[in-house]
Amino acid sequence: MTDKELSLEEILAAGNADSAEPTDYQAGFAAVIGRPNVGKSTIMNELLGQKLSITSHKPQTTRHRIHGIYTTPEHQIIYVDTPGMHLGGEKSINDYMNRTANSAFADVDVILFVVEAGRWTKEDDAVAKKLEGIETPVVVLMNKIDNYKNKEDLFPFLQKVGENVSMDTLIPISAYKKSGLDLIKKEVLKYLPHQEKIFPEEYVTDRSQRFLAAEIIREKLMRTLGEEVPYGSTVEIEQFKYDEEEDRWFINALILVERKGQKQIVIGKKGDLIKQIGIQARKDLIALLDGRVHLELWVKVKENWSDDARALASLGYDDNYSS
Template sequence: MPMTDHTSEMDATTDYQAGFVAVIGRPNVGKSTIMNSLIGQKLSITSPKPQTTRHRIHGILTTDRFQVVFVDTPGMHLGGQKSINRYMNRAANSAFGDVDLVLFVVEAGRWTKEDQAVADKCRNLDVPVVILVNKVDKFKDKTELFPFLQKVGDQVAFEALIPISAYTKSGFEQVQAEILKHLPQQDAIFPEDYITDRSTRFLAAEIVREKLMRALGDEVPYGATVEIEQFAFNEEEGRWHINALILVERPGQKQIVIGKKGEQIKQMGIQARKDLMHLLDSRVHLELWVKVKENWSDDDRALASLGYTENP
């Protein structure tokens, strides 16, 4: 459930609370879904595939009592020696700096080497850690979770350990209460109308990439990225014109993205346009193109030109 008490007018008094909260964990534990739910709207893209999140993104929730700046990050992962893997791990590690609280997300009943690597980093932090055990809805008998919760609790010194379900939204009120215990008293960090530190153009590219992640098989999405070439509002037509270039690494991937008689890319375009209209609150004309750019994911210069930089 989204955090409540949305602001009408900011009242920056000494009682006001504001701070940064990092959401960390290995890939595919539900970090982005949790952040989206806590702020009450979709900012980070989601899919069932690991490593859907590639960038660090701030999701900002402002009420008349507090402002929480959530830092959503790529999952910390082992293996994967390409430049893009190193970039994602740097982006994930950057969340540890200058935050007031860390939400360490793990999956109920499953503890991996990647979870252990995140736990090891948490041991050296000077800020409080709250463990969120996600996907508890998979357990009908919650007593079966007790040994796992004990195991997780032994790995990290934590302020609270909260079983939650991003799917059913259970436990989120307790998460909110725990966050507010650790936010410092200070004025808002961002203006009250900000919901993210990322541009609308960036969010548009991510929406298109989400459709790729959801529609295609296991291999192609990891060899694909999206670049927005045109992003302009036509006053006469009263609609946005967006041209998105889907970059893949091999000709075979291009054919898969396009699909038989262009049906695959057409369906992805329909779904992306629907989300873009919601994002922009306006009519949208969207065109998708596919181009082969060999080895883009292991080329530091290519990554930088495509927006894979430490500072958004």
């Protein structure tokens, strides 16, 4: 984790600066892709052994590409968590998320295509079509198998997946039950090149603490609010600093919504909802920053921010990172 976000080009340049001598060490990238709400972020968090990507039961929770770095003395696996590829949604933010998800196909060593056991949708079809003709190895992760007591009931679904996806292997898993995760790591290692670490061993992500703080707050929004508001909301960090004298982090964050009615919903009756969001976020921020945190949340109306390319770029929805 760094205070500065690094471009993929900078990361690879730093890694290639070392000696090109043969090594037993393995390091490389594994992209985690799939439709929205299929469990990609949960899987990545479990593979890393810590929470990095935010999660909720609502689709399109993940909006950015995030690198989660798992380092051992023998290998370094860089999992690339992506927004869910989705159909519909004509706003600029939908275009951004789909472009970000598509960009994960490039420059990775293996693709982990997550599907939900027993459920194949048009969005799964769209993802499968994106994989046609790609030379990168594809491993299908069939998630949520814990929903099936009789695994034979999944045979028709397995046949459908095989007809639609050109894959190297399929691994049944349950992110909820934490089963099958070791098999994923073993399979990924089959495709990683022998080279030195790409990131320093202390890194767990290429994203800054400031970025992760905004994501934590947005997660609490997604989990606390109803169906409508989360998709019209985002979080902008206005202040993020550590005061040595007080031994405390001071964070001021703006929750941006698109309509006045949404602002009232976020605030809640007598400020109850925004207070609840703040309490939940502060708890995770203390864990993230390993220190005391003073958090202030404000709600502001920024009309049509999700369909304004310039506004999106200013809020960190920037293709320059994803390229």
